[in-house]
Amino acid sequence: MDRRKNPYAPGAGIQPPALAGRDQLLADAQIDMERVLARRPVKSLMLLGLRGVGKTVLLNRMKADADNLDFQTAKIEAPEEGTLPQLLIPELRRILFSLDLIARAGKKLRQAMGALRNFGSAFRVSVGEIEIGMTPTPGVADTGNIEQDMPQLIIALCEAAAERNTAIGLFVDEVQYLSPRELAALVLACHETAQRNLPLFFVGAGLPQIAALAGNAKSYAERLFNYPGIDKLPPEAAREALTAPARKEGAAFESDAVEEILRVTERYPYFIQEWGYHVWNSAPKSPVTKHDVESAYPAIISHLDANFFRVRFDRLTVLQQKYLRAMAELGPGPHKTGDIAATLGVDATSVATVRQQLIDKGMIWSQRHGETAFTVPMFDRFMKRQIKVLEKHVPRRRKPALPRPL
Ligand SMILES: Nc1ncnc2c1ncn2[C@@H]1O[C@H](COP(=O)(O)OP(=O)(O)OP(=O)(O)O)[C@@H](O)[C@H]1O
Ligand SMILES: [Mg+2]
Known part of the structure; x- marks a missing residue:
């Protein structure tokens, strides 16, 4: 058929021609955002799902909806390498500038500017010029401890937004790549703004292991967030x-x-x-x-x-590939971690490191203790096409030292 008219949009984060099956979730988020503007309490959202289920598309849609409600929004994608302040600072700076355009700089805005400058220098990220009648804000977001500084910065930002009768929308994709301390800092920031009834709508998205990661970071994360599962x-x-x-x-x-x-x-x-x-x-x-x-x-x-x-x-080491191939041998999963090791011909402890590396790379995840599953749908069949025959793993042993000559 006519390729020029092909309406489909395969890709990453590309808005589909018909965003099907997500109406309820978007309607719920819309209500939450309106509640935030009315300064009523809402839970933050963490969209959890496997690769390619449409998390980024939803995040982008929610951001667009927030923009339509005149939120001041920032969206970042956590990188596998790199730090959160590096990504966050330019976005927050942009927000502060647009808050300044809404009206002449108010007290809270000046304080937020100062907090951002402190945060930038504490984490050695250049903030650039921020001169909107800025007064120094000593002692705010300047310790270099992200768990302390991030909540202070976000609070300052939300107070500046509140002063302008608007709200902040913070959208973070690929949350599983944040370091545990960065994740804890974000969870804390959400917690503290909620306690102060400040106008923040936070939406995170990423692989399903985030629920456990956030819970490990702060035990109250379970109550702070809603975790809608985004699925087929x-x-x-x-x-x-x-x-x-x-x-x-x-x-x-x-x-x-x-x-x-x-x-x-x-x-x-x-x-x-x-x-x-x-x-x-x-x-x-x-x-x-x-x-x-x-x-x-x-x-x-x-x-x-x-x-x-x-x-x-291609991003995997040979041993990581072998581990996934052994999983594939057992089918789509999830599988008992012990069964995967047995398929490789080793005991679970000797491949615990490689399993953890694969979790960190976002290739596999564990829903229940002792279970392992792919994060990419249909990856089992790909692995079987790619590596036809499963080879057992022989852990390398140190060569025994040669007996000393007498
Ligand atoms: N509800 C939907 N209806 C139709 N197509 C969709 C829907 N959601 C997403 N898509 C399409 O699926 C593809 C993947 O979407 P998206 O990149 O948002 O997934 P993702 O969950 O963020 O994946 P990843 O974990 O790899 O980042 C895109 O081509 C998008 O257009
Ligand atoms: Mg995505």
Whole structure:
């Protein structure tokens, strides 16, 4: 069909042509934001889900909704390497400048400027010029201890927003890559602003292990946040995600073609976009048939292998790859950690480090103690395609020292 009209949007964080199945969540967030503006208490949100379920898209949508309500918003993506202050400071600086545009600098705004400058110098990040009638704010956000400074800075920022009758929206993606102290600092900041009834709407997003990480950082995190699970789409929403964009272009899928795509994508949003995109390009005409879907299958799988899966695989060491291959041997999972080690031919303690490295890289996670699961849907089948035969792991032993010559 006409490639110029292809409506699908496979990618990372790209708004889909039809954002299906998330209406309730977005409506709930909208109500929360209006409550924040009215200075009523709300819980912060942590959107949890596997790769490609649509967390970033939701985060971006919520940010846009907050912008429409005239929130002052900042969005950052936690990097695998790098620090939170580096990313946060330019965004907060931008917010302070736009608060200044709303009206002449007030007392709280000047204090927040001072707090930001202190925070910048405590964490050795250049803040640039901030001169809006700034007065120094000694003793605020300047200790170099992020768990102390971050809440103070966010409080100062929220007070400045409150002074302007507006609110702050803070959106943090890939939260699992924050260091434990950075995460604790953010949780604390949310906690303290909530206690002071300050206007902050915080939304985090990332892999499902965040719930446990936040709980480890601060035990009250459980009560401070709502953790909506973002998952594969329910069947009706998955059909809508696939068929609505085609309908808008005057094209259609036969119903068994739709069901076949739902089956092979397992209703994961990212895969629905990929299948929609490729099948659209390869099908000769509308309506798309089940046969069109089946014929496109091998090309789509090679495309996914070469792109989506491969980039993740290439970042791994040989031993990490072997660990995942052993998991794949057992199926999609989750699996008992002991069974994975046994499949590798070793005991669990000898691969505990490699397992932890894979968790830190966001490749696997553990829902329950002693269990391990992939964070990337369908990764088990990719691993089997990539490494045909599972090799047992032989831990390297030190060579025994040669006997000394007599
Ligand atoms: N509700 C939805 N309906 C249809 N398509 C969607 C939906 N949500 C996301 N998508 C599509 O799925 C793809 C992945 O979305 P997104 O990047 O937001 O996922 P993610 O959960 O952030 O993944 P990752 O963990 O890898 O960052 C995008 O192409 C997006 O357009
Ligand atoms: Mg994302």
